Amino acid sequence: MSDRIEKGDIVLINKSGKYHKQVGEVSEIDYNLFFVKIVIVKLGNQEANFEEKDLQLQTKKPSLQEIIVSVDKILEQVAQIPHLPTQEKVELPNRLKYLKLDIPKLDKQLIQKNFDSIDKILAATREVDSSASFWQEIDPNLEKISWWIRTSL
Template structure:
């Protein structure tokens, strides 16, 4: 695993003091005038700058390949959603396939538009039956895709 901290990674603050052991997301990476890597970490509603040596990598941002796998896993689960209206039963798998193509092209506007539509369809569907077992597969993959979109575009 690459232990270098990059934008979008989840980190733990190792520096003693006010933020010791807090978990945050790297929102920006830069270097100071002494070529020391400085990471801007989002901690709730605020951001703080830390030297990379004061941070410990907790979770790497998902890779492009992991996102494609996550989309495929959601596509597999869509067939298990029996109460999807006919229109959405056709639209949801198509939008997921388009999202996969858009991600490979890194087309920011289309990625966001398709993801928002997918998220909306799934949110409406969840209201009908939130206890079904397929949500255990869909939700973490949807979160992973959302994380990648938020930190990559």
């Protein structure tokens, strides 16, 4: 794991003061007049600027390879969903496969469109059966993909 802090990473603020020990997501990287790396961290509904030395990396944003693995994991679980209507039984795996092919192309509109469709189908499916064990595998992977889309494109 690289210790370089990048956009999308989750960081802990070590600097004493108002934000001490808070955790946030890096929304931007900038440099000041003296070429010191300034990290803009989103903390709830506000943002604050910190020098990189004042932050501790908590979690790296997912890599391209991790996202493709997450899509594969969801694809495996989709086969186990018993109450999926016929149309969704075809559409959901196809959309997941298209998403997997689109991710390396980094085409934001295409990726977002497929992800939104996948999310919508899964949300409707969850209303029918939200307690099934396959959600324990689907949910964290869906969240990881969403995080990657939000911070990478």
